[in-house]
Amino acid sequence: MTETESFDIFEEKLKTLAGPGICPGLSRISNFLSFVDNPERKFNVVHVVGTNGKGSTAATLSSILIDSGYKVATYTSPHLVSFGERLSINNKNVSVSKWMKTLRKIEEIMKLNKCLIQNPPTYFELITVLAFMMIAEEKVDIAVVEAGLGGRLDATNILKNIRLTLIASIGIDHTEYLGDSLRDIAAEKFAVIRKNTPTIFQGGNDVINQQFLETVRKSFSIGNILDKFCEYNSLRVNEHGTDFYVTYNGTKSDYHTPLIGTHQTKNATLAIMGAEALKKGFPSIDQSSMQSGVANTIFQGRFEVVSKSPMLILDGAHNPHAMHSLVETLKQLFKESHIKIVLAMMQDKDVKKSLSILSKLDCSIFCTEIPEMARSMKSDKLLQIAKEVGIKSLSTYKNPIDAVLSSLSHSEITICCGSLYLIGYIKKNLKLLENKIDSI
Template sequence: MEYNEALSYIHNTLKFGVKLGLNNITSLLELMGNPHKKLKFVHVAGTNGKGSTVAFISRVLMEAGYKTGMYTSPYIERFTERMKINDEEISEEELSRITQFVKEKVDIMLARGENHPTEFEIVTAIAFQYFYENDCDIVVLEVGLGGRFDSTNVIDTPLVSVITTISYDHMDRLGDTLPKIAFEKAGIIKHDGDVVLYPQTAEVEKVFQDVCLERGARLHRADFSALKPESFDISGQTFSYKSYKNLKISMLGDHQVNNAAVVLETIELLKDKGYKISENAIRKGLLNTHWPGRLEVLKRDPLFLIDGAHNIEGARALRDALNRYFPDKKKIFIIGVLRDKDYKAVIETVVPIASHFITVTPNSDRALPAAELGGFIKSYCKNVTISDTIKEAVCTSMKICSPDSMICAFGSLYYIGEVRRLLKNNM
């Protein structure tokens, strides 16, 4: 199987949709020899901040000398971004070979009359096999959707379960209240496990407390009152947390400092379990963590950022960060959204700081057309441009950007990657 054939095989399974449940993935992994049972995991669930948290933890472990697997979704530019070892993407050759191996096991499932695994189930199985074959010391595993019935939840009790922020997203599948959504995320809490929690509202925290009590798990909260921000600029920010003084991260936004506190609590638990992680590894790991598409500065002249904010919590974090870092700049927004997201709330959140919107259509069957999105925004903002292509939107933004302005492309990750490619390649 060649690389393009492997990608075609994987993507063609999209037609099998999203089926929450563990029967398919359990059956497939059994045929593969249960590679996941030979690995150790840190399992990360939540609405926002999962990817950044996974990236922080992975980098710290890598700096500490551990061979570290990292599994995330979706990707920004290349499919191979989704599975890495020590920050190196899976090679096209390895992906092709393991995909062929997994396909052979899927064919056996079908011959037995079982359901065809979904795309995410197949990708998760490929990742487990990749990490197993390469003898990873530890794998930092991001949940795809929810937690309780997510394919990644086929693993046994992880070293640590990490819960990031809980917000409204995927409400058609996870529930229409924060406690319902929290219950699905709490599904990754296993018997006798350790759980690190990003502080939440009282009603949400009670969900996690109850599940921990029921499963004999230990709940550890990050303590934001012990978090002391010290300085920030466009190159990063410095803060102290408990006994750690003057830590620096390269990522922007208050929420990333909060995520780093969650990471520090996670690292302390891993140290308690025997992992040797020095303060120097922690400092280097936090500083050297970069996560594409999250308040990422791609150009300085003109100032051009991209961000994957696609729900209300992400939009608030984006708005607050832009106000904090660039209070005197007029904000030109490029925006593309999916129809099934709460894009109205997202737009209402950023409208007060916007001077101009440029709308695009993301590359997705679920995309809201640029014209429809632009029509909606015109009831809030008089400066709206509808673009036929993403390249056209980027060019337009550059033309109208003045020295007192900045550009921020945000919304669906289904188009953010193309913006990133265009700017990295100088259009």
């Protein structure tokens, strides 16, 4: 049995213990953690929130801390291929046996305390409890924890020993839970800001920046906006990554990240400035470890080049803000080239606006859907919306692999985007493409 198959069994067990659906709030997880000796109080934390870029930022900061010699837990979501991606210690995924062992402990506690069965934590809350238990057992120096959804009522906001909060870019997403306006969504994110805790915001428009500073003032926090205290800019973007510089305290330093795109300069700079803020408590962080940490960052599914001949790229962009960054990167790398886009999106996303942004490219769209996923928009519906925004070269496929196979061409570029679930599905099934691409 493969590790992925073992994690599938683990996930099925997990679902039988979890409550249904998404139900934001901290009461269930707070109650549950009290039955497992409150592991969330036993380790230092960097809390990373935001709409887009928080995963890249978390991965980069974790890499810097690891290269500085610290034992680092990284907790992120969702996973792409294997559930084990959600929690790593020094970039090594925690094993399925460790997850299963911890789940059995929880199952026994639930059997002994009926109140936990009557009002069980949600799926994400239960995963978060398990992760916190394992992080505490590992006795890490620090954990980099990415919020799941929003901030104020996200399960990760139960954490206590927050040493630093990083807020990546904020855009419109998950409106059914966070509100319809950018201001409402920002309020949910900014609610994680803690008293006397350093907080760095990547920055937004003037109104959102002012909202951040006002929240910092009311929270008695120590907050700043990224471009108010450092300067950064991309120097070069290509299929190998992004070269950029950061000027801080009068010193200019050059960096390279394997993550591709000018937007990754901003994400990496947020992580670098986070590392600067941590130096007092983590004195092994220095310029060398920051540069090597950025260069050694590992993060799948974000403008990930899986084949160069033909060119096949996977990107998890799934909302208008992320689509804009994707389009800008494609234009920068491939100029006026024709782009073939394999696209699947969830029904609850702003599909029309995302397609409007993609329509700015010279592109053909191969509309597809995620098999056996009710949330996935049907390919014919996706095609209909694409027509409405003026995209003319369109086709539909029930299976993403068929769409990829039809799109591949040695003279053109194929990019798969629209959903992290799409990226995960393709990565799981890359072997079906091995005769068509140069590398896996």
